[in-house]
Amino acid sequence: MNDLSGLVAEAAPGGTLRVSINVGNAVLARRDGDSAAGVSVDLGREFARRLGVAADLLVFATAAESVDAVRSQKADLGFFAIDPKRSDGIEFSAPYVLIEGAYVVRDGSPLKVNEEVDRAGHRVVVAKGSAYDLFLSRELKQAEIVRVASSQAVVQEFVASGAEVAAGVKQQLEADLARQPGLRLLPGRFMVIQQAMGVPAGRPAVAEALRRFVEEMKAGGFVAQALARHGIQGAGVAPPAA
Template sequence: MQNIDKDAAAAFTPTGRLRASINLGNPILAGRDAAGAPCGVSVDLARVFAKRLGAELELVVFDAAGKSVEAVTGEVADIGFFAIDPLRGAGIAFTAPYVLIEGAYLVRGDSPLQSNDEVDRAGTTVTVGQGSAYDLYLTRALKAARIARAPTSPTVVDVFVREGHGVAAGVRQQLEADAARLGGLRLLPGRFMVIEQAMGLPRSRGEAAAAALRAFVEEMKASGFVADALARHGIQGASVAPAAHS
């Protein structure tokens, strides 16, 4: 079991508690249980890390990835769970990924689009969650299609349907659930990207703290904890990331 240096541990808890930013906008990472309390893989990891630090855990819950990123960047939270992205890396020190998630496209049943390669064309509007990893990636990647932004990732398909957009982009599991709920929709085959989900902390907390968090993530993957958490929460469409290169 990893031992965390006293100074590094103190860097995680400037308020005396470990404030963990939890994004409910990604159903693979977090949701709410029957009693309405936050639950999921990211919550499980936060609990173990707080215990490792000997600190009380405070969950800072958001409905969108962008808000969760802002909380850690602005040091309203001490750790968070995010898709790795170079824009976010300006203020956040990331670990290696612990989970890999597929990003997929959703279209109407009668859409002429049949493959991911056909999406980036003039006249096509792609709906994404504001500030999500898909928003950041597709903003860079799409050259001809237009991007429309829903307030959060869970509202993407509703906005896509209401506004008559051509494509919805997001977590495969969320899109599949929305397609089943609404009917008349289908996912394009395959994936357009793989999201690397990692833990992160404010860069200002220093390299010792960042190294401790990186080591924690590697331990949680190697021990089977992440795989067990995915199974325990019934998560489909995600896999444990491989060990980081040393």
């Protein structure tokens, strides 16, 4: 961001940059007392600093709530997985981080590979409105999708309900498996989740500044350093935008 004159009124019409933070994805952010900490928090605060305004963190438990806050302009900036269903009302940057969506089954499950999940009679538990919910809603043709309130509730509901499969962000599932014996990840991934930054539609100057900002944060090492600082493993910095 070189010339920011005129951007502040468009980016932060209330005088502070209201940053929507989703703590439902542990790769991006986690609760830290009454606030939050993580890669997305660091990026949001840095963008606000470059604008010369304070960052006001609005912390949400789910991606769907975070998306709605930006789309309704109750927040000025957010962090989301890119998905066609989210493009209405939001302008996205290119991705800054790539993470994996994975499946969990019981140790005794006959399922061995991801391709076996989409079968009649299989129930797949997902977090409502998450990137992988949106993706699997398009991709799964025979399996039934069971939606729960948040990504942290997926494995709990999977175990309690007797469903055949749980789906989620790989890092969240790995943390759940460490607490819940008798489960295993299917090898590989069923999708790559492209995590990007976004602003409400109708703010073209800010959207362009945000795109340049994300490319600079990737190229300069800010994103990689933030991932390391917060102990995030298994997520990679996204390549430069085409």
